[in-house]
Amino acid sequence: MIRHHLSLLAVAGLLVAASPSLAATSGGFVLAPQATPQAETKEYFQDVNQIRRLIADKKDLFFPGETANREYPFVVLPSEMTGSAKLILTLQTAISVAPERSAMRIFVNDRDIGTVNLKSGDAHQVELELPKGLLQPGYNAVTVLLDQSHRVDCSVEATYELWTQIDPGRSGFVFTRNAIDDPSDVSTLLAYSRDVNGHAAINGLITRGAAGEDIDRTFAVVQALSILGHFDRPVVTVGNEVGSGPGIDLVVGTFGTVRDLIGVTPQQSGVEFDIDPASGRSRMIVAARTADELASTIREFTLRAQTDLTDGSPQGRRALGNRRGRLLASGSENSLAELGLVSRPFAGRHFQQSIAFSLPADFYPGDYGAANLKLNAEYAAGLSPSAQMVVRANGDTVANIRLGEGRSGRIEGQVLPIPLAKLRPGYNVIEFEAELSTAADAVCDPATLSNPTARFFIKGDSTLNIPAFAQIGHAPDLAVVSAGKARFGGGDGATPLYVEGMDETMLGAAGSFLAKMAYASREVSPVSVTSGWPLDRQGPLLAFGTFSGFSGQLKSDLGIDLNPIATDAALSLDQNQAQATPTEEAAPALSIDGVAAAPEDARPTSVVARLREGVDNILEGIKVRVRIQAAELGLVDDPTVLTEEAGYQVSAEADMLVAQRLVNDRDVWTVVAVREPAVLGESMRSLAQADVWGGLSGSVNTLTREGVVIDRKLAAHERLYETKPLSLQNGRLIVAGWFSNNAREFTIAQILVAILLGASTYLVLRQGRKP
Numbered sequence: 001m002i003r004h005h006l007s008l009l010a011v012a013g014l015l016v017a018a019s020p021s022l023a024a025t026s027g028g029f030v031l032a033p034q035a036t037p038q039a040e041t042k043e044y045f046q047d048v049n050q051i052r053r054l055i056a057d058k059k060d061l062f063f064p065g066e067t068a069n070r071e072y073p074f075v076v077l078p079s080e081m082t083g084s085a086k087l088i089l090t091l092q093t094a095i096s097v098a099p100e101r102s103a104m105r106i107f108v109n110d111r112d113i114g115t116v117n118l119k120s121g122d123a124h125q126v127e128l129e130l131p132k133g134l135l136q137p138g139y140n141a142v143t144v145l146l147d148q149s150h151r152v153d154c155s156v157e158a159t160y161e162l163w164t165q166i167d168p169g170r171s172g173f174v175f176t177r178n179a180i181d182d183p184s185d186v187s188t189l190l191a192y193s194r195d196v197n198g199h200a201a202i203n204g205l206i207t208r209g210a211a212g213e214d215i216d217r218t219f220a221v222v223q224a225l226s227i228l229g230h231f232d233r234p235v236v237t238v239g240n241e242v243g244s245g246p247g248i249d250l251v252v253g254t255f256g257t258v259r260d261l262i263g264v265t266p267q268q269s270g271v272e273f274d275i276d277p278a279s280g281r282s283r284m285i286v287a288a289r290t291a292d293e294l295a296s297t298i299r300e301f302t303l304r305a306q307t308d309l310t311d312g313s314p315q316g317r318r319a320l321g322n323r324r325g326r327l328l329a330s331g332s333e334n335s336l337a338e339l340g341l342v343s344r345p346f347a348g349r350h351f352q353q354s355i356a357f358s359l360p361a362d363f364y365p366g367d368y369g370a371a372n373l374k375l376n377a378e379y380a381a382g383l384s385p386s387a388q389m390v391v392r393a394n395g396d397t398v399a400n401i402r403l404g405e406g407r408s409g410r411i412e413g414q415v416l417p418i419p420l421a422k423l424r425p426g427y428n429v430i431e432f433e434a435e436l437s438t439a440a441d442a443v444c445d446p447a448t449l450s451n452p453t454a455r456f457f458i459k460g461d462s463t464l465n466i467p468a469f470a471q472i473g474h475a476p477d478l479a480v481v482s483a484g485k486a487r488f489g490g491g492d493g494a495t496p497l498y499v500e501g502m503d504e505t506m507l508g509a510a511g512s513f514l515a516k517m518a519y520a521s522r523e524v525s526p527v528s529v530t531s532g533w534p535l536d537r538q539g540p541l542l543a544f545g546t547f548s549g550f551s552g553q554l555k556s557d558l559g560i561d562l563n564p565i566a567t568d569a570a571l572s573l574d575q576n577q578a579q580a581t582p583t584e585e586a587a588p589a590l591s592i593d594g595v596a597a598a599p600e601d602a603r604p605t606s607v608v609a610r611l612r613e614g615v616d617n618i619l620e621g622i623k624v625r626v627r628i629q630a631a632e633l634g635l636v637d638d639p640t641v642l643t644e645e646a647g648y649q650v651s652a653e654a655d656m657l658v659a660q661r662l663v664n665d666r667d668v669w670t671v672v673a674v675r676e677p678a679v680l681g682e683s684m685r686s687l688a689q690a691d692v693w694g695g696l697s698g699s700v701n702t703l704t705r706e707g708v709v710i711d712r713k714l715a716a717h718e719r720l721y722e723t724k725p726l727s728l729q730n731g732r733l734i735v736a737g738w739f740s741n742n743a744r745e746f747t748i749a750q751i752l753v754a755i756l757l758g759a760s761t762y763l764v765l766r767q768g769r770k771p
Contacts (some may be wrong), residue, residue: 050277051088051172052076054142055323057197057233059689061166063104066159066348068146071340073230073319074173075191076312078137083176085130087113087142090170094148095120096161101149104164108134108142109315118148118164125170138187138311139230141319145342154444156437159350169196187311189273190229192280193248199685200231201247204238204511205261212529213291215507216494218252219527220298221286222511223518224305225250230320232519233688235681236511239504246280251287254294258287269293271301302524324519325358325427325694331468337460345454349441351389351434353458356427356690361483361521362723363425364470366737370417371466373430376459377411379403382438383455389434393422394695403434403456420469421740426483426520427694432458470733473721475668476660478696484521486514486542486670494526500545502531505677510544512684513672516693537663543671547650547657554671558661559647560700562673564654642699642713654702654710656683661699662719679705 054061054072063070087106102118106128114128148162195201202225204218218238225248226234240261242249251258259265262283266272269288276282286301288294310317322340337343339355373391387404390397399416403409418430436455474480486495499506507529518524527542533553534541543550551562642648650657656679660670674680686692686707699715720738724730739746 051170051174052191053168053172053194053196053198055194055198055230055232056168057199058165058168060198061168061171063144063146063148063164063166064160065162065352066148066350067346067352068164069144069342069353071141071143071319071322073139073141073312073316073323075187076135076137076140076173076175077188077191079177080175081135081137084132085135085176086174087128087130088125088171088174089116089128090123090125090167091116091118091164092123092167093118093120093164094162096151096153096158097164098149098151101147103147105145106142107145109136109140109313110143118146123167130173136311136313136316138313139316139320140313141315143315143342145344147348149348152444154349154437154441156350156435159348168198186228186273188275189248189282189284192246192275192277192282193229193231195235195246199233199235199688200226200229201243201245202226202231202234202236202511202515203243203247203249204236204508205240205242205249205251206238207257207260208240214253214257215529216527217286217294217298218250219497219511219514219529220302220524221250221252221284222515223524224298224302225284226515226518227522227524228305228308230310230324230519231515232323232690233685234512234515234519235685235688236508236515237504238507238511242283244279244281247282249281249283251283251285252294252298253287254291255287255289258285269297271297306522306524322356323690325356327358327360328464328466330466330471333463333465335460336458336462336464339464341458341460341462343458343460345457346434346436347452347454349435349437349455351432351436351456354429354431355464356429356694357464358427358483358520359423359425359466359469360471361425361480361485362471362473363423364472364474364734364737365421365423365425366470366740367419367421368733368736368740369420369467369469371420371423371464373399373416373418374463374465375401375411375414375416376462378457378459379409379411379436380453380455382440384437384439384441387434387436387438389432389456391416391418392431392433393418394424394428395431396422398422403436420467420737424479424697425477425485426479427690429691429694430464468729468733470737471724471730472734473723474718475721476662476699476715476718478658478660478670478698478701481517481658481660481670482520482693482696484517484519484523484525486517486525486527494528496534496539496541497527497529498533498541498543498545499529499531500543500549502529503677505680506544506546509672509674509680509684510542512688513544516688520693538667540667541663541669543669545671545673546677547673547675550673554673555647557663558659558669558671559645560657560659560661560671561647561649562657564650564652640712640714641716643716648700648713650702651710653704655679655705656687656703657700658687658696658703659700661715662717666719666721668719682706 052074054074056072060070060072087108091104093102097118097120099117099119104116104118106113106116108130111131111134113130113134116126116128146164148164150158150162193200193202202222204222206214206218215238222234222236225231237243242262251261253261255265266285266287272285272287274283274285286294286297288297310320326334326339328334334357336355339357341353341355377389379387383404385404387402389401389403391399398418401411401414434456438455473485497510499510514525514527533550537557547562554560554562644662648659655675657671657673660668663669674683683703683705686705687703689707692703692707695709698712700711700713702710704710718741720734739749
């Protein structure tokens with residue numbers, strides 16, 4: 001009886017939570033009362049150069065599934081505070097979406113400014129007025145909450161057909177100004193620096209045959225500008241011609257160098273801006289009379305970039321922090337709402353949401369501890385027996401909760417451990433996915449489709465608790481590079497930067513890579529550009545080139561063969577696999593370990609057959625575990641691990657290689673190579689995407705030009721180097737982490753300890769028997 005009353009109370013609580021205004025009390029995103037839907041204005045046209053675009057590209061503005069939550073920062077200038085403002089959206093929705101049940105709610109600085117009803121058909125434009133006094137000078141945030149329902153299908157598979165796409169080139173904010181912007185304000189420069197896809201376009205101007213130190217100075221300012229402007233996807237070009245369209249032409253040099261490049265002599269030392277709002281093209285000049293004075297000017301600008309506080313609303317700063325991934329400290333406790341979780345009841349069938357955060361570059365992963373996800377959630381009654389929630393850390397399943405218990409339930413403070421081995425330096429993603437089908441979905445009558453009853457609700461006061469973790473530098477590991485660490489082993493000197501032939505296109509790729517590292521770490525990495533390959537394997541190196549350009553050097557010094565071999569046998573195998581592969585179907589339901597579950601009608605029916613299947617599954621699991629353990633102990637070769645002596649052969653499908661290998665006992669070389677210059681621009685843009693950049697790890701990664709990982713190899717051995725003064729606690733954690741990553745040495749140490757314990761026990765007992 002008591003259980004029955006508790007079930008009724010849980011259902012009632014979940015229904016109450018379905019009210020958006022009350023859901024805000026969970027500590028998640030604040031959902032204000034819904035505003036009146038805004039009328040569409042198809043006749044409204046706006047010059048695309050006058051639209052303040054969102055800091056997002058087409059991929060960021062694609063909303064799949066039944067629900068989606070995105071937050072984007074944008075810049076508002078002081079002159080734009082005095083006039084009116086509108087949000088223009090050009091969007092298109094899938095034909096399978098039910099318009100009467102699908103809508104997009106828009107919030108600016110957490111205030112509801114309107115609702116857009118989603119309808120299928122061609123792309124159309126809508127506009128939403130912003131209330132006076134809502135915006136603040138600097139960065140602000142726009143949040144999109146989207147709900148999409150299928151027309152006729154209640155299955156989980158049908159949710160993959162739902163989508164809405166916002167056009168990044170024809171969407172953004174439009175302002176009317178009653179004042180003039182200050183051309184010397186860096187915020188004015190940042191407001192006009194992004195292209196139609198939200199990429200920050202920086203064109204570094206250098207003279208023909210420029211000396212290496214001129215390029216070094218330009219790259220230092222490019223990195224500082226990326227930090228100051230929060231350029232998460234910088235696109236850097238290098239040359240001696242002024243660019244066109246939105247972007248920044250950057251000139252760094254002495255007065256004479258500036259005069260030779262643009263024909264203008266600066267009036268004084270320092271940083272100057274020249275901005276054309278009509279075209280979106282800006283010019284930034286960093287100049288001084290002498291080389292020493294120029295170096296001082298660059299240092300001051302770099303220090304400002306690394307220490308300057310961001311102007312804007314609290315929501316705008318929150319959006320910037322969550323976009324980079326909030327840096328979590330050792331031993332910290334963080335609510336999911338602070339990490340970007342939008343907490344609101346979900347009434348669909350397939351729930352998906354994620355949070356992102358960053359860990360320091362010297363975070364040392366391993367199975368010596370676990371982060372604890374303390375989950376508070378609710379789920380409705382009547383879910384199918386297969387209903388469950390799966391939690392993934394960087395793509396690996398770490399937890400599973402069954403939800404199909406026939407009754408509603410409340411999850412209060414359930415601790416789900418996330419092993420530190422599943423986390424990585426730099427960018428990390430925790431995904432929540434739940435399959436919430438019910439028996440009524442099989443019938444799928446109109447009442448089922450229109451039922452607004454919530455089925456699942458993760459509360460924003462759920463927390464992610466990061467334990468004390470080991471902090472020590474380790475290499476080779478490309479995750480450390482993605483966290484923004486360019487130089488390994490300490491030291492204040494500049495890292496040698498090899499650029500094949502000093503080609504301008506390749507210099508631009510190197511500048512984009514450095515700018516992305518600076519954005520991730522908020523630190524400027526000094527480099528020394530050179531066109532000469534090192535004659536000996538001493539010191540660190542960062543290198544950029546093509547497969548054909550420096551394949552000889554990489555093969556001799558790093559053991560990487562950049563000459564892929566596409567044999568007829570391999571092509572025949574691929575064709576056979578393609579013929580054998582059945583037609584792609586919608587994603588199946590999740591199993592406990594995240595693998596696709598077998599259909600119910602495919603399972604054997606007899607008791608004997610089921611027992612045989614269970615025994616086979618147990619034996620197969622034991623075999624897999626034995627193989628994994630044998631590989632960890634070094635008894636068999638692990639195909640995912642690359643030893644120091646082993647070479648690596650690039651596959652024929654790879655368009656890009658990012659690798660890092662030890663060249664001696666202490667130095668590592670990091671190389672970025674592309675198949676041909678024609679794919680360089682597309683490859684670098686794909687690499688700058690958060691999911692691709694954050695996925696770099698191990699010793700060798702090969703990717704397609706779209707950023708799809710083809711192969712990844714881990715390093716068999718790593719070098720550790722000190723990044724902070726050693727303490728007793730940190731030293732203990734480092735030792736534990738090292739043993740967890742070196743199973744063979746740990747096993748040998750256990751055996752030795754057991755032998756010593758046995759010998760000491762024998763001696764003590766023997767001595768104790770004497771009179």
